[in-house]
Amino acid sequence: MxxxxxxxxxxxxxxxxxxxxxxxxxxxxxxxxxxxxxxxxxxxxxxxxxxxxxxxxxxKGASKPIFSEKEAQRFQSWIEANQGKEGDYDFEVKDAYFYNIHWKTTMLLSFFSAGLFNLFWFFRQWTWVLSTYKKQRRDWRAFSIFLLFAPYIVMAEIEDFPEFRRANPTRTNLKFMAVLWYLVNSVSISSPWPDLGMVFNIGFLLLSIAGSTAIISYVQRYINESNHILGRI
Missing domain, CATH: 3.30.1490 (Dna Ligase; domain 1)
Known part of the structure; x- marks a missing residue:
């Protein structure tokens, strides 16, 4: 006793x-x-x-491991990302930054939905930006504004996000990627060569979907990698 x-x-x-x-x-x-x-x-x-x-x-120590395997990987990722930097490790697991989905899944869903998923992806990233930066809600709520400006604003917010810039600065200009997204999608919308026939127009549409999907998949992969480094996923 x-x-x-x-x-x-x-x-x-x-x-x-x-x-x-x-x-x-x-x-x-x-x-x-x-x-x-x-x-x-x-x-x-x-x-x-x-x-x-x-x-x-x-x-004898704790009867159970202090870290689960996932928590240990999260801690290791934080150590690798913060070598030589000051800061305290946050043991509380928090939600990921921005909308998170596996980047390969974005490709599959985009192709199966004929590109409609790409609009949903921008909408989810957009709502995250609005919920995080409440001061911007006043001017950006209109659906027409969303269609016109959301892709560029979303890409700009991801590129300039302070936590990402600190832990995993992107080597690609995401604002340029947003402009490229506009150009890629304008091909299918404008139909510049109507005389070439339906087959060619369908081909341009498929190329537009593929290009748009490649862009958002690249950006989603960057989001996922950054969240992983920060221990958010």
Whole structure:
């Protein structure tokens, strides 16, 4: 049967508690091994580090791993991304930045939806931007404004996002990618060669979908990699 102890917490004396609880408090950092506690049986004060029953417990460590495999990978990613930089690791798992989906999945969904998924992708990224930067809601709510400006604004926000720039600065100008997206999609919308027939126009449409999909898949891959480095996914 474990011994029982009294310990100080500020001006209060707490206890009696069992040795296992004292060991747990040491592991949590609420007590230090150099602190003294009082035996509930003898009334003697002893340093925790000198009480074998307690040290045996906390030297065994936690009964479960401190990190799960996923958390360990997240911590390792943070270490690799922050070598030589100041900052504290955030043990709380938080939501990812921007809309997250596997970049290969964006390609599949885009082709199966004949490119309609690309509009959904921009809409999801757009709503994330609006929810994060509330000051911009006033001017950007109109659907017509969304259709015209959202692709460029979304790409610009991703490229200039401070956390991404710190942890994983992009080597590609995403604002240019947005302009390229407009150009690629204008091919299918304008139909510049109507006399070439339906087959050619369908071909231009497919090329437009492929080009648009390649652009958003590239950007989505950058989002995913950045979130992974930051330990968000």
């Amino acid at each position: 474990q011994k029982q102890w009294l310990y100080m917490q500020g001006p209060r004396i707490i206890g009696p508690v069992k040795s296992a609880l004292i060991a747990d408090l040491v592991l949590k950092g609420e007590l230090d091994a150099s602190d003294t506690i009082q035996s509930a049986e003898t009334g003697l004060w002893q340093k925790i580090a000198e009480i074998k029953e307690i040290t045996d417990i906390y030297h």
